[in-house]
Amino acid sequence: MTHTRGGTVNARATWSNKPWINVNTSDIVEGEWVRVQCGVPIDYTGGDCRLYRGSMKTPLKIRKADLSYVCRFLLSSQELLGRRAVGTRTTVRCDYKFQGYTSESSDNAVVVVWGSSEAPRLALSLHVVSLNETVEVSCSPPRPISRCALYRDGSHIRDMPCRHNLTGAQLSVWLSAALVQPVSLSCRYQTHNYIRSEPSNEAVLFIIDLTRADVSSSAVECQVPVTEQMLVMLENTTVSSGVSNGRTVNIQATNSSILLHPTCTNE
Numbered sequence: 001m002t003h004t005r006g007g008t009v010n011a012r013a014t015w016s017n018k019p020w021i022n023v024n025t026s027d028i029v030e031g032e033w034v035r036v037q038c039g040v041p042i043d044y045t046g047g048d049c050r051l052y053r054g055s056m057k058t059p060l061k062i063r064k065a066d067l068s069y070v071c072r073f074l075l076s077s078q079e080l081l082g083r084r085a086v087g088t089r090t091t092v093r094c095d096y097k098f099q100g101y102t103s104e105s106s107d108n109a110v111v112v113v114w115g116s117s118e119a120p121r122l123a124l125s126l127h128v129v130s131l132n133e134t135v136e137v138s139c140s141p142p143r144p145i146s147r148c149a150l151y152r153d154g155s156h157i158r159d160m161p162c163r164h165n166l167t168g169a170q171l172s173v174w175l176s177a178a179l180v181q182p183v184s185l186s187c188r189y190q191t192h193n194y195i196r197s198e199p200s201n202e203a204v205l206f207i208i209d210l211t212r213a214d215v216s217s218s219a220v221e222c223q224v225p226v227t228e229q230m231l232v233m234l235e236n237t238t239v240s241s242g243v244s245n246g247r248t249v250n251i252q253a254t255n256s257s258i259l260l261h262p263t264c265t266n267e
Contacts, residue, residue: 016041017041017042017103017104018041018103018104018105018106018107019038019039019040019041019049019094019095019096019103019104019105019106020038020039020041020106020107021036021037021038021039021092021093021094021106021107021108021109022036022037022109023035023036023037023092023109023111024036025111026109026110026111026112027111027112027114028077028080028111028112028113028114029077029086029113029114029115029116030077030078030086030113030114030115030116031077032076032077033074033075033076033077034074034075034077034080034111035072035073035074035075036051036072036073036074036075036092036094036109037070037071037072037073038051038063038070038071038073038094038096038106039069039070040065040069040070040071040096041096041103041104042096042098042101042103043069044098044101045064045065045066045067045069046064046065046098047064047065047096047097047098047099047101048062048063048064048065048096048097048098049062049063049064049065049071049073049094049095049096050062050094050095050096050097051063051071051073051075051092051093051094052092052093052094052095052105053079053080053082053090053091053092054090054091060075060079060092061073061075061079065096071094071096075092077113080092080111080113081113085115086113086114086115086116086195087113087114087115087192087193087194087195088112088113088194089110089111089112089193089194090110090111090112090113091108091109091110091111092108092109092111093105093106093107093108093109094106112194113194114194114195114196115194115195115196116195116196116197116198117189117191117195117196117197117198118141118142118197118198119188119197119198119199119200119201120139120140120141120142120148120162120187120188120189120197120200121139121140121200121201122137122138122139122140122185122186122187122200122201122202122203123138123140123203124136124137124138124185124203124205125138126205127203127204127205127206127251128205128206128208128249128251129167129168129171129205129206129207129208130168130207130208130209130210131167131168131169131172131207131208131209132167132168132169133167133168134165134166134167135165135166135167135168135171135205136163136164136165137150137160137163137164137165137166137185137187138162138163139162139163139187139188139189139200140162141162141189141197145162145189145190145191146161146162147159147160147161147162147189147190148160148161148162148187148188148189149187149188149189149190149196150185150186150187151185151186151187151188151199152171152183152184152185153183153184154184154186157171157173157174158170162187162189168207168208171183171185171205171207172207177209177212178209178212178262179208179209179210179212179213179222179262179263179264180206180207180208180209180222180224180251180262180264181206181207181208182204182205182206182207182224182225182226182230182253183204183205183206183207184202184203184204184205184229184230184233185202185203185204185205186199186200186201186202186203187199187200188200202233203233204226204230204233204234206222206224206251208222208249208251208264210247210249210264213264213265215264215265215266216266217247217266218247218248219247219248219249219250219266220247220248220249220250220264220265220266221249221250221252221264221265221266222249222250222251222252222262222263222264222265223252223254223259223262223263223264224251224252224253224254224259224262225254225255225256225258225259225260225261225262226253226254226255226256227256228255228256230253231253231255234253249264
């Protein structure tokens with residue numbers, strides 16, 4: 001390590017005239033924060049990292065580089081927006097200034113501050129479905145919208161028409177095979193660029209694969225472990241539905257702290 005006037009230099013394997021930049025997320029909503037890191041391009045840590053928003057010529061924030069050659073910034077949604085409204089795509093970039101040296105500008109890092117609109121209502125035509133059966137998934141926005149986004153257990157699984165028939169197999173995509181899969185479905189819609197709705201209500205669906213059970217009668221009873229949150233969403237812990245080949249399946253939802261694995265038997 002060599003000390004110089006106003007800075008410290010360490011030997012490094014790489015050298016560049018351009019800082020790197022990254023953000024911990026590219027999507028936030030109003031009131032949230034973004035962490036930004038700017039990498040010092042030269043072997044002197046006594047200078048200033050200057051952070052800019054969009055095409056601004058004046059820095060939004062200035063930070064000293066730490067000994068790991070990184071400057072760390074924390075930006076609020078309001079700092080990213082400036083005078084613009086929510087539902088805006090913006091960029092941030094940085095450069096590094098040390099005494100008479102000024103680096104190139106980094107690449108732009110994109111951050112979207114999403115706006116929100118009223119939540120839709122989700123309804124299912126069935127609450128128990130086999131892999132090859134279809135269930136009508138109806139996502140109803142407060143005003144006409146042609147396309148909606150479907151979420152399973154909080155994760156986006158597909159975009160679709162706001163009223164659409166889907167099979168149990170389509171709704172269990174990427175899940176490991178199981179006798180019964182309880183899933184929580186919700187939906188959203190998007191009106192304009194970067195304006196999307198609040199999430200809808202959640203609806204519980206049981207996806208069943210009776211080929212994995214030793215049952216032969218026309219009536220089958222299954223005990224299925226579910227989370228406490230799902231128990232709250234279910235109006236009744238017993239859900240009945242006609243399933244493929246004329247079988248009637250009664251689902252008994254049980255707290256997963258009591259029952260670990262689903263079981264199905266002849267009634």
